[in-house]
Structures are given as structure tokens and as C-alpha cells.
Amino acid sequence: MPPETTPPGVPRVALLVTCLADLFRPTVAQAALRLLDAAGCTVRVPERQTCCGQPAFNSGDRVDAVAQARFMVEALEAESVDYVVAPSGSCASHIRHQYPILLGDDPAWAGRARELADKTHELLSFLVDRLGWTDVPGRLDAQVTYHDTCSGVRELGVKAQPRALMARVEGLAVTELAAPEECCGFGGTFCVKYPDISGRMAGDKADDVVATGAGMVLGGDMGCLLNIAGMLKRRGSSVQVRHVAEVLAGLTDAAPPIGEGTEAP
Amino acid sequence: MHVTSRRFKDNVRGAVNDANLRQSLATMKTGFRVKRGLAVAALPEFEALREAGKAIKTHTLEHLDHYLEHFEARVLERGGHVHWAPDAETARRAVLDICRTHGAKTVTKGKSMVAEEIELNAFLEGHGIRPVETDLGEYIIQLRHELPSHIIAPAIHVRKSQVASTFRESHPQFPADRPLEEPRELLDEARTVLREHFLGADVGITGANFLVAETGSSVIVTNEGNGDLTQLLPRVHIVVTSIEKVVPTLEDTGTLLRLLARSATGQIMSSYTTVSTGPRRPDDPDGPDHFHVVLLDNGRSRLLGGEFQDVLRCIRCAACINHCPVYGAVGGHAYGSVYPGPIGSVLTPGLASLEESASLPNASTLCGRCEEVCPMKIPLPRMLRHWREQEFARHLTPARTRWGLRAWAFAARRPWLYRLGTGLAGRLLSRLGRGRGRLARLPLAGGWTQVRDLPVPPPGGTFMARYKRGETR
Ligand code: SF4
Numbered sequence: 001m002p003p004e005t006t007p008p009g010v011p012r013v014a015l016l017v018t019c020l021a022d023l024f025r026p027t028v029a030q031a032a033l034r035l036l037d038a039a040g041c042t043v044r045v046p047e048r049q050t051c052c053g054q055p056a057f058n059s060g061d062r063v064d065a066v067a068q069a070r071f072m073v074e075a076l077e078a079e080s081v082d083y084v085v086a087p088s089g090s091c092a093s094h095i096r097h098q099y100p101i102l103l104g105d106d107p108a109w110a111g112r113a114r115e116l117a118d119k120t121h122e123l124l125s126f127l128v129d130r131l132g133w134t135d136v137p138g139r140l141d142a143q144v145t146y147h148d149t150c151s152g153v154r155e156l157g158v159k160a161q162p163r164a165l166m167a168r169v170e171g172l173a174v175t176e177l178a179a180p181e182e183c184c185g186f187g188g189t190f191c192v193k194y195p196d197i198s199g200r201m202a203g204d205k206a207d208d209v210v211a212t213g214a215g216m217v218l219g220g221d222m223g224c225l226l227n228i229a230g231m232l233k234r235r236g237s238s239v240q241v242r243h244v245a246e247v248l249a250g251l252t253d254a255a256p257p258i259g260e261g262t263e264a265p
Numbered sequence: 266m267h268v269t270s271r272r273f274k275d276n277v278r279g280a281v282n283d284a285n286l287r288q289s290l291a292t293m294k295t296g297f298r299v300k301r302g303l304a305v306a307a308l309p310e311f312e313a314l315r316e317a318g319k320a321i322k323t324h325t326l327e328h329l330d331h332y333l334e335h336f337e338a339r340v341l342e343r344g345g346h347v348h349w350a351p352d353a354e355t356a357r358r359a360v361l362d363i364c365r366t367h368g369a370k371t372v373t374k375g376k377s378m379v380a381e382e383i384e385l386n387a388f389l390e391g392h393g394i395r396p397v398e399t400d401l402g403e404y405i406i407q408l409r410h411e412l413p414s415h416i417i418a419p420a421i422h423v424r425k426s427q428v429a430s431t432f433r434e435s436h437p438q439f440p441a442d443r444p445l446e447e448p449r450e451l452l453d454e455a456r457t458v459l460r461e462h463f464l465g466a467d468v469g470i471t472g473a474n475f476l477v478a479e480t481g482s483s484v485i486v487t488n489e490g491n492g493d494l495t496q497l498l499p500r501v502h503i504v505v506t507s508i509e510k511v512v513p514t515l516e517d518t519g520t521l522l523r524l525l526a527r528s529a530t531g532q533i534m535s536s537y538t539t540v541s542t543g544p545r546r547p548d549d550p551d552g553p554d555h556f557h558v559v560l561l562d563n564g565r566s567r568l569l570g571g572e573f574q575d576v577l578r579c580i581r582c583a584a585c586i587n588h589c590p591v592y593g594a595v596g597g598h599a600y601g602s603v604y605p606g607p608i609g610s611v612l613t614p615g616l617a618s619l620e621e622s623a624s625l626p627n628a629s630t631l632c633g634r635c636e637e638v639c640p641m642k643i644p645l646p647r648m649l650r651h652w653r654e655q656e657f658a659r660h661l662t663p664a665r666t667r668w669g670l671r672a673w674a675f676a677a678r679r680p681w682l683y684r685l686g687t688g689l690a691g692r693l694l695s696r697l698g699r700g701r702g703r704l705a706r707l708p709l710a711g712g713w714t715q716v717r718d719l720p721v722p723p724p725g726g727t728f729m730a731r732y733k734r735g736e737t738r
Contacts, residue, residue, distance in 0.1 A: 017686075017728050017729065021727055021728060022462075022687060022727050022728045023687045023690065023691050023720070023722055023727055024691075024720065024721075025621050025723075026722070026723070026725070026726070026727060026731055026737070027440070027723075028728075029728040029729065029732075030731075030738070044669070045729075045732050047680070048676045049680075050676075050678070050680060050683045051677050053677070055670065055673060056670055056673075056674055057650070058631060058650065058653070059653060059657065059662065059666060059670055060650065060652075060653030060654040060655070060656055060657035060658075061654075061657050061662075061667075061674070062654050062657070062658075062661060063668050064565035064670060064671070067678065068674060068677055068678065069675065071677070071678045075680075090716045110684075122598045136674060145340065149634055150631075150632040150634075151628065151633070154632070154633040154634070154637055155633065163721050180632075181474055183590045183630050183632035184589055185594075186592070186630065187629070187630025187631060188630075188631075188632045189626075189666075190627070190629065190631075191712070191713065192275070192710070192712030192713050193627060193628075193712065194277065194627075194628055195593050195711075195712045195713070195716045196274075196277050196278050196281045197277055197281065197591055197595055197628065198630075198716065199281075199715070199716025200594040200595075201590050201594055201630075202716070202717060203716075204590075204594075205665035218368045226719075226720050227717065229376060229703075229718075229720050230703070230713070230717030230718045230719055230720055231716070231717040231718075233703050233717075233718045233720070234716070234717045234718045241719045250589060255723045256723065258702075258720045259703040259718060259720035260701075260702040260703070261698060261700040261701040261702030261703070262702075263701050265681070
């Protein structure tokens, strides 16, 4: 457990685990903890956190989106920290950009939402832009490629940071995709509502990945990674899929790649 | 506005498996996108230009009544006529009346999305008047009895070989043994046939990219010069356009033109930019004897003053369409509206009805690419979400989705229940995955597993459970 009192100057961070990492990929949150720790932060994991509320927000369910925003403001406020950090561009962006709007009309909540929004960051950009830290512990002999996730790159400007961090991983060679910023077709509930379109988009992304010749594709959002892994594995591809934090933290031994098991395929 | 967006899902299935369409759309991506990228990169002040363009349109929309009246007054001063059309039927009637007054049998038409919106061709044909499209793309789809699939490249879905066979079928005078394969040969053949029509038409109909309030002018841009021949040669010129096209001054038009061509095709300027102001004056060398402007509303004024007002800033450059991954996967026809892509999915529910087009705002990943490239900085993803909110509020969202969301939201605010649910789900999924780490099929998750495998959680429980057990350091 983290110490109760933090020495001055040490950033106090609350980890927003994100619902997808919590359920589908615990090693991503574990990797985030390890990286934040290595970067000199004290990290807490707010106990009551669940999901940021995007499923409701993007489905037009404003009432539940607002209620969920309130719930999460309260859950994340429970720890007195300087920052809230998430291993996901989409969840961090939702809190940063949408919470102040969703709760903006309510005087009891507007200020609290604004305050939370201002201190919430996506993991990779937090490490590089806020802390100026790139001293990652990971080592991996691999040729990889990188998918820029939509909310990360377009809403938060996460582009150079993952590349700066990957460049510090010993043994790692990065080959760029032909269209790194093209949406993979996940889109939250979109992928199950419109499987034909989503499948076409994921297929194009898989083609792009395979064409690089890389043995592994990395990215910073679990939704996209589940989608890309699902498509590559459906096609029988041997290309591995991982969240970039796992590679940066040197946690690739903690779990098989996404969509792969302990048994040989 | 006639929309068939209710069939969206069925349309999509055909579209994603259409090999011809795949090829056409791939060409679009490499063509339009690359060219726009280069044009924008070559203009350091592009961002400032966007702000300026946005400000012009925002200001105009705030004072739309003023500028429209101003425009009308200038048109009248120059001897032209303005016809206010609250809906499509009134607009079609106005065009028909003008044609009848002048005894028109054939009308030539420059490309006009508003004419497509009001389905003018079918209406004129039904009243014994023959419309001939003079934009090459529009001409091709007219011969093929199709609708445009893109707002600036209406025949983008048609392959070159298909154009050749369409020409051979529809141009009986074309010798069967003459080659018709190269773009040059196709163009020459179209030109030969169209030239006759230009000379024989009684009325020329064009759209307008902009209407200039200070001068009463309409402005069109083309790359084929067909617009000029359409509006200069016949005795009557009818501009069929819509109310949000008006801008205050010629200077403003210049600013918007600089944005338009770069965003659309990556050109600095379109090949032809034509300004028409009233009928021919006594010492003009050419021009029509009569000048009419049909100004369509058709739902636009309803959008003013609300959360969708900003969409009226649109200058129809199609950048959002060219960069949309969903459009890139399904093409334009699947949308079932003359306005496809992100702009169409925002505009169509506003102009037609949300009931008829409920699929469109949902058929987006909200990836944000459209807003990123839109020269007018229209927040298209936010607007798609606004429509989704209206659907939800008006119970147009399927009951299964509503109940699912309700159950999820109930649990997501009760951590103990949520942990119970995720714990069970995680264990179940990873057991079903049986060491393979993924599932090829899962009941109730057919939408996912229809096209891809579902990766399952590794054994060992959720992160929150592991953290509680102290296993995560
Ligand atoms: S919405 Fe923007 S990008 Fe799309 S056509 Fe209109 S102006 Fe162009």
C-alpha cells in the first residue's frame, strides 16, 4: 500500500483503471502502476471507480451519462491526489472534455467536474509531457508497429509521446503503419451494431498491420486493441497484439498477448 | 426529401461485399485525401483561413434574414427574379412554371445537389421536359438511372469500364468498333454528345456554391466548364439553390473559395469559377435573357437557433466524406440520402425526419476525422451524438439497447454489484476461452463474433480483485 503521507514534490496520482482493462486486461493497469511508480509518483487506486460512462454517452443516454459522471467524480475525488491518470485516450478524453459539459449546468457539480477534468491525463502523455520522464524499464526484442487511437490522437494529441517512449525500449524497432491514424472500427457499441462496417474497417487495419511485416502491434486503448486482436486472430494471423504500456513496463511475461492463450494455437 | 435510410443495414451488407465499389473507394482515399493533405500543407495560413471562413458563415447565419433580403433586392435591381421555396414541391413547381413560360422542351443542368435534393429531374421528365446533366459524373449516373454517391464526385462508384458500356448502350450513333477505353476517349464522346444539348437547350439550370448579398450574384465552381455553357447559352438561367448559401460580400466569397477547392480536391482554385449577376445587359456579348433564383429552405430554417445551426456553415467540399472511414467502407448509396457521409448523417435527419434516418447518426465510430478536416470546423461528431440523444429521448433507440444500458448504468453506480458482475463475467469468459484466449462464438455477442474473435480475459480475475488481493505490484 502507498504511504499515507507523501513527501513534498512527489506527484500523487490516482489510477483510473478503465472498465475494459479491469475486465479484459488487468496487466494494462498493472503496467500503468509500474510505470507511474518508476516515474516517481505515489499511486492510489480509488476503490469505488467503475466506468467513465461512455457507453451511455455515446448511445444518446444523457441521463445515465450525467449520473455516471457524478458517480465517478465522487469516486475519484475520494483520494486527494494531484492527477488522475488512465491507460486510455478515450476514457481520459471523456473525463477531460465531456464531464465539464455534462455537469456544467449543475452549480453543485460544475466546479468539481472542471477540477477533475483539469487533472485527468492519458498515461503516455502524462509521463512525457507532465513528468518529462521517458526512462522506461521495458526491454523487448521485437519489430512492432503502432496504431494511433482516435480519441488519443485527435482529442488529446497523443502522437509523439508513445513513440518517444518506445524509442527507449531496448531491442524494440518500430515500423509505422501506412495509415496509423485511420479508425480501426471499434467505436464502442458501433462495433456490435454495425458488424459489417466495423469488420471492414478492422480488416483494413489488419491488412495495414500485416503489410508492415511487424510481429506485434501496439496501441494505447483497450477497445481498439480487442477489436484489432479479434480480427487478426479470426484470420489466423500470428501478429501479436498488446497495450503499449505492457511493453514499456516490461510486463510482457505477465500475460500472453491479447486474444492468445497459454496453449499453442 | 426522399430518403431510404431505413434500409441502411441491408444496403451496407451489399456494399461491403461489392468488389467494384471497393476499388473505387480505394482510389478515392489515395486521390482526394493525399491531394488535400498536400494542398493544406502548402498553405501556412490554412488554419487562419479556416477561422476566417467559419467567422464569415457564423456571422451570416446569425443575420440570415437580413442577408437574404439584401440578396433578393440586388437580384431584382439587376432585372432578375427570386422564388422563395419553403419546401421541395414549391421549388420544383417554380422551376416548372419558368420552363413552361418559356416553352422549354430541353433543359441543360450543371451539377446541383439542391436539384438532387428536390428530385428535380424525375419531376421535369414527368411533365414532359427533358433534363440533360452536363457535369460528366452527373451525366454518367443520369444515363445509368442512378443517384449520386458523393457530393462532388457523383459517379465515384462507377468504374471506367462501366462508363464505357453505359456510353455504348446509350449512344447508338457511336461506332461499335471504335475504341472507348481511355479517359480521353470517354471524355471526347461525352463532349460530342453534350455539345448538341448545350446548343439546343431552352433553359439552363445550375446550382450555386455561394450567393453574394452585396451584388445579388451567384457563384459556381466547376472543373469542366460545363456550368458556363449551361448558364450562358440558353435564353433562361435558373439557379436552384438553398438559403444557407448566402454570404455578405464578394471578398468573403474569395476567402471561402480558397478553402473550398483545397478541401475538396486539393486544388488551389477550381478550374472555372463563374459569377453570374442578373440577365444579360444590352452591351454584354452573351448571357441569358432571364435570370431566376429558386431559394430552397426545406427544413434548414428549422435548424437555425438550435444545436444544429453550425451545420449550415457547410460549403459542401466533401472533405468529411473523403476522410470518413465508414463512407470509405460502404460508399454513398448505402446511406439512402443524396447527402452521404458525416455531413449527410447530420443533415439528413434535419431535412427529412429522424424516424426515417435513425440509423445514420449511429453509423459512426465518432473517430473525429471529419471535424479534423472540415474547413468550416463543424463539430460533426458532437452533432451525431445530439441526434442520438434525441433518438433516445424519443424512444427510437431499440428496446434491447435501452434495457441493456439501464442495467449497465444501475450496476456501474453500485461498485459491489459491478464487481460481482465483472468477476463473474471475467471467470466465465476466460473459462469458455479454454486456454485459447479467445472465442469464435458467444451467445448474445453475435455482433462482435460475426466478424472477429472475442479476446477473453486471462485467468486470475479482474484488476480490481487482484489489486485488493495485493497481487498487482
Ligand atoms: S461538413 Fe465540412 S467537410 Fe463536410 S462537406 Fe461540409 S464543409 Fe466540407
